[in-house]
Amino acid sequence: MMLGKEGPEADSERGTLWREHHLSPTHAVLWTVILVATVGDVLLTMTGLTVGLQEGNVVVSTMLAEFGLAGLWVVKFGAMLWLVAGWRLLSERNATVFLALFAVVTLAVVAYNSIAILQYRGIITAAAGI
Numbered sequence: 001m002m003l004g005k006e007g008p009e010a011d012s013e014r015g016t017l018w019r020e021h022h023l024s025p026t027h028a029v030l031w032t033v034i035l036v037a038t039v040g041d042v043l044l045t046m047t048g049l050t051v052g053l054q055e056g057n058v059v060v061s062t063m064l065a066e067f068g069l070a071g072l073w074v075v076k077f078g079a080m081l082w083l084v085a086g087w088r089l090l091s092e093r094n095a096t097v098f099l100a101l102f103a104v105v106t107l108a109v110v111a112y113n114s115i116a117i118l119q120y121r122g123i124i125t126a127a128a129g130i
Contacts, residue, residue: 024092026096027087027095027096027099030096030099030100030103031099033103033106033107034083034099034102034103034106037103037106037107037109037110038076038079038080038106040110041076041106041109041110041113042072042073042076044110044113044114044117045060045072045113046069046072047117048113048116048117048120049064051117051120051121052120053116053117053120059075060072060075063075083098083099083102086098087099
């Protein structure tokens with residue numbers, strides 16, 4: 001082997017942590033849902049703040065207080081980096097579960113924020129007894 005050039009043997013000896021993930025149709029759908037829901041979450045957060053609602057996430061609230069909307073974007077960017085790293089480090093099956101859980105949580109946050117804003121504006125009322 002020449003100095004400075006590595007072959008496949010060196011890769012296997014190194015024990016690479018990154019997995020080769022090809023963007024399967026399932027992962028493509030999950031990534032699309034996550035990205036669309038994240039944009040929705042950011043827009044709804046900004047809308048909620050402008051109408052007078054308070055941020056419920058302590059980390060986001062602290063970042064907003066310290067850095068304004070840039071703090072919100074930093075948190076979201078950090079979450080996306082964490083998500084990409086998890087997707088790359090996990091097996092194909094576990095990466096699918098990881099993405100699906102993140103998608104479900106993000107969609108739940110979007111639904112909750114939407115209802116909170118609509119209730120605050122008086123467009124819908126809270127159901128009694130729930």
